[in-house]
Amino acid sequence: MSKYRKRNQRRRSLSAGGSISLALAALLLLFVLWLQLCAARKMRPKRAARAGPQIWREGYSGDGTTHEQLGQVHFPPVQFSKFETVTNYTKREKSTRSLDGLLKFSRTFYNQIFPLDPSVPRGYLLFVGTDHMRMGPKVDKNDWAAWLSAYWMFWLWVIVLVALIILMPFLGVLYCCFCCCRCRQGCPPCMTVENRRRRFVLGGCLALLIILIGLCMALAFYSNGLLERGLAKTKTTLEMGSVDTCNFLYSVEAHVNHLFKKNYEELSTHLVAMIMNAPQHIAADLNDASDANSLVELDYIFSNFEYISGVLENADYTDKMVRLTAMRLRDALRGVKRDVNFAATVLCGSMECIKFLGRTEIEYLDTSRCLHPEKMPDILSILPSMKALIEHMHRPGEALEKLHEMTVLITEELERVAGPIIRDIQNGRKLFGQQADRINEIIDVVISDIHLYTLRTTRAFDDLYDRFNETRYYAVLYISVSVIVILTLLIFALLFGSFGKRVTGVEDGVFSQKIGSYFLLVAMVLIFCVVSIMLMMSLFYVVIGAVAYKGACAPLYVQKSAPAMPIDELRSESEDVDQERSGGAAPKLSNLIIECEGENMIFKYLRENRIYDVDDMVRMRVMSPMESNFALFEDVDLSNFTLVTEEDKDVYMSVSKQELGLIHPSLWYDHLCYDYVPIPFDNLALALKRMAKSLSWNNYRGARSAFENEYINLLTFYWAYAPALNRHISKLITVVEDVDESILYQHYNFGDSLRILLKNILSTEIFIRDLGKTYLANIGKNLTAVINEQIDDYIKMVVYDANHEIGNCQPLSYIYDRSLDTICSEMVDPIIGYWLGIVLSAFLLMIVLCISHRLQCVYRQIHLKPYVPVEVTSTSCPFCMTRSQRLAAGGDCGCLPPSGTIIDVEQALEATANHPKTNRDTTESSMDGKNKLD
Structure with a gap:
């Protein structure tokens, strides 16, 4: 391997090791960060739990008071007095007119002619804003073109009447020229039966027409009399309406004053009394929630020590007598038991005697708990401890004085805010009084307007009576005399035609049918002369009645059928001119009545017309914001509050270690009883007596004597000690009851009572020190909240009663409807009834013309005597007879x-x-x- 390759390999290994170290460093850094996050999470404070309602007392909801658990509130609501109305409105008189239904039915003629439209052609009715309704200028000018063009059915009716008025005189002339006394005779012998039938039929028709004409004229006369009496009755109606309006006004004002003044006076009195008594109430709630009433119980117990000591001293003799008498009775019963056992086992010894002992259970004769008074507490042993506690009677009273300081503190704190609150409440009295006065003024003005409009509506068409009264009198007189004469002639004609002699052509005489035909002829001439005048009068009254109907009666029907339609929207030009001159438009009568009628209330009308809105009172504020949000008990320091001292605790706890602490009525009640013999006493005595009698004298002489003696001893001992023991036990039970009621708490013994009360008092100290300030602030806040709530409830009650109880519009609509009905029944109905009677009479007289012409021809027929053949027995000629x-x-x-x-x-x-x-x-x-x- 070359050195270059080794160098590269070494570089690669170094780079790989560096990357691994970097990765390890990153992991280490992440681990450190994770540890820091966990530590920060542990050190982070826990989120506070959602605050729930404050629990002041375990097992009690709300503010921890007892009265809340019983369903009672901290501060009682106010009790308002109810308004009692005594308003008596005049009753509507029942219609006593015999033809009232016919007159109202006659309105249907106008109902059919005129459409249900409140509009009236201009110029025929004049509404004056400050006066009553009158006839318009076109009525004075007799300009009826616009009126007739507005109602075509009325136009046709007028055409018919005018045509008849013009034609009747011409028809009369033509009749007199061509038809008068022109009767075809025919064949009298052949038409005798037919003429008789025609005479009966035509005479009956004429008689019926006479009756109908008389009824129609009676209707006309009756209507004329109603028109004469209409104004007098209208005045009476006005007076009744005035009285009812005043009564309604007084009732509304009295109700408003009662609601706004008297009820608020009751509210203010209640609130002021609640504020003045609030310190005692808040202190009582604090004592109840903190269980401070235990201190009162403790003071009650210590205050009774002197009384109980005296009672126990007096009961010492009774206690000794109970013990002595019970022990004597117990010893006597034991002696009886011993002697009976000796007699049964030794003197008798028989199996029957042995069974007697088991059967009677005499072994339990002296085992009653009532015969062991030595187990009762000794009164003399507890009296010293009781008298020693009398020296500490002042300790609970001192604790109560400390608790009373809380009441003083509460009173001082509430006096700081009571003055402004009471001042606002007193100012609210003035505020609601001003509202009541304003409402009464508005309602007075509105009702006065309603009453004035009622007067104007009721007095409508007075000028109609004044304007046409004299002319109407002469026209009615002429028509009445003429019709009476015509009816008289027709009646005489019927009498002569029905009962007169038949026409024979030879000396008919005065009382004949021919005279009846003359009466008919004269009546026909008069009919031709009168009918046109009657139709002219009818035409006049038809037109005037139509105008009166449209002005007075139609609005009432429109109101009842279509109340949303304004009656007086279309007014005459003269009305607009008068309103402009008067300086403003008066409130519409129709809207006034429509909106305030039936079950509606006067405040609804005031609100809808933007005169006064009682609902705005909801936004009224009697309490100022400062008084509504008072911060109470913020500066109170209760951290050092104490009720009992360490010495007091030692005194109270020391009692539980003494014999006095064990006192409880059960220690006496377990042995103060009246069942001295646990077995049936009467059965035992009777068994002893029977046992003695059952033994033979010869064989068991000693046993028999023993049983008889023990029977006598048992009765003697029992009745010697039991009555006295009963008396002593009754007295001692009374003493024990006094002890239980005076120095024990909830039927615990005396030591436990003091220990429990002390525990409650210490809990009261802790509650007042830790939560007293918060609790008092909460109760004080409840006080201000209750004051605002009761004021708001009063305002809501005022608004509700104003909208649903005050000022029912039924009397107003009743007065208005009665006024309109008075106009229709006393003014318009007589006009309609008069022209209706005249028109019907005129049409019936036209029919009479036809019947009279035919009937007078029948009356003029010559009647031949019947041919009677005569048998001639001999010649009647004296010259031919011998x-x-x-x-x-x-x-x-x-x-x-x-x-x-x-x-x-x-x-x-x-x-x-x-x-x-x-x-x-x-x-x-x-x-x-x-x-x-x-």
């Missing part, structure tokens, strides 16, 4: 002289004229003559 025939017929004719000359010529002519054949010929000749004239 004397014997005349004598047979009834005697000699005294009218003829013997010479046969006719003396009475007129009588003979009359007899000849009355002959049937002669009358028929005469009638036929007269009928032919009449037909020729016709």
Whole structure:
């Protein structure tokens, strides 16, 4: 191998070794870094656990107080009084009008003619912002072109009425010229039955028409009377509406004052009392959470030492008597047991006597725990220790004084913040009082506007009554007299036509059907003269009633059917001019009533019209931010707080080492009982008596005597000691109960009671030193939070009651609806009823014309007497009869002289004229003559 090759090989080995060393160094460096990271991770402090709710007392939630566990709050809520309304609104009078339904039904004519549209053609209704509604200038000018062009159905109706008004006089003239008294006679003998039927049918139709015309005129007269009384009733309605509006206003104001003033007064009184009592309340919560009540129990126990010492001293005699009497009774029972055993085993010895001992269990006669009072605590032994503790009665009281210093500290700390808080609460009274006064002023103005608009609406068309009252009176008088005359003539015509003599053409007389036809003719002439005037009056009232209907009744229907549509959006030019002159537009009546009607509330209307929004009160703040965020107990130092000293601890703990510390009622109750004999006493006595009687006197004389004696001894000993022992035990039980209630804690013995109470007191010290400051700050924060919460709850209650309880708009809408209904029923309905009655009467009179023409033709028909054939038994001619025939017929004719000359010529002519054949010929000749004239 050359030296160059060796050199290269050496270089390669050196480079390989260098790379290995570098790798090892890198690994070593990484290992060192890993160790540093692990050490840093171990040294890093653990992340603090998420803070949960503070637990002040084990087993208690919240702030660790007992009343919280019972579902009670720290600070009780305020109890507000409820507003009791006593408002009495006037009741709507029930309609007593007999034709009220017919009058309301008559409105359907306008409902069909006029569309459900609140718009009114300009110039016919005048709304004055400061006065009531009146007729417009076009009504005064009789310019109805715009009105008729707006309603085509009304235009057709007017055309019909005008056409009839013009045509009726011409028809009357034509009738008088061409048809009057022109009746076709026809064949009277052939048409007798048909004429009779026509007379009955046409007469019945005419009678029915007379009744209908009378009813229509009665409707017209009735409507006219209603119109006369309408204004008086309207005034009454106005007075009732005024009273109801005032009552509503007073009710709203009283409710607002109660809610804003009285309830806030109750709230402020409650909050101030809560703030003034807060120190005692917070101190009580602190004592409860820290279990400081144990100190009160300890003080109660020590304060009863003197009383219990006196009770025990007085009970020493009773205790001795219980012990003495119980031991005597026990010894007596033992003697009875010994003697019975001797009698059964020695004197008797029989198997029956031995079984008697086992059957009666007499061996347990003296084993009752009630007969061992020596096991009870000795009162004389515990009295010295009890009296020694009387010297330390002041120690719990001193600890209570230290605890009371906490109450003083809490009071001083709260007095620092109580003044500003109470001042803000008192300022809130003024704030809510101002809101109440402002609301009352606004509601007063709004309700006054509503009342004024109600008055204006109710007084609508007063000028209609004033303007046309005189003209209407004469027109009504003329039409009434004319129709009454016409109806009278028609009634007389019916009477004459129905009950008068038939027309024969010869001496018909006054009471005949022809006179009835004359009555009909006169009535027809009057009808032609009156109908046009009636139609003219009807046309006038139709037009005026239409304007009144559109101005008064239609808005009510529009409001009920389409309340979202503003009634008064389309106003006349004169109204706009009047509003401009008055300096501003008044609030819309329709919006006023629509938005405040039914179950709505007055505050909803105020809010929607941007007059007053009660919901803005939610943003009101009674407490200032400074008073709401007071920092309490920040400067309090409780690190050196103590309740008991070391000497106090030694005194309390020393009691547990004495006999006094073992005192417990159970030590007495175990032996203070009334079951002196553990076996049934009566059964034992009866068994002894039976056993004595069962033994034979001859064989067991001694045993029998022994059993009888022990029976007597058992009863004697028991009743000699048991009653007295019962009395002494009852007295001693009372003493033990006093000891239990006075110096023991939760039924522990005296030593354990002091030890447990001392432990709780030491825990109280630790709680107050370590957590007292934080706990007091938390309770103080709860106090300010409760004050703000109760004020916010009061504001929410005010807003809710204002929106749902105060100012129900039902009375307002009731007043407005009643006012509009008054206008329709007392003003518009009479107008409609009057022209409706006149129009119907006019149309019925036209029908009467046709029936009267036909009926008067029937009344004028000549009626022939019926032909009655007469059988001639003998000749009636006196000249042709012989004397014997005349004598047979009834005697000699005294009218003829013997010479046969006719003396009475007129009588003979009359007899000849009355002959049937002669009358028929005469009638036929007269009928032919009449037909020729016709």
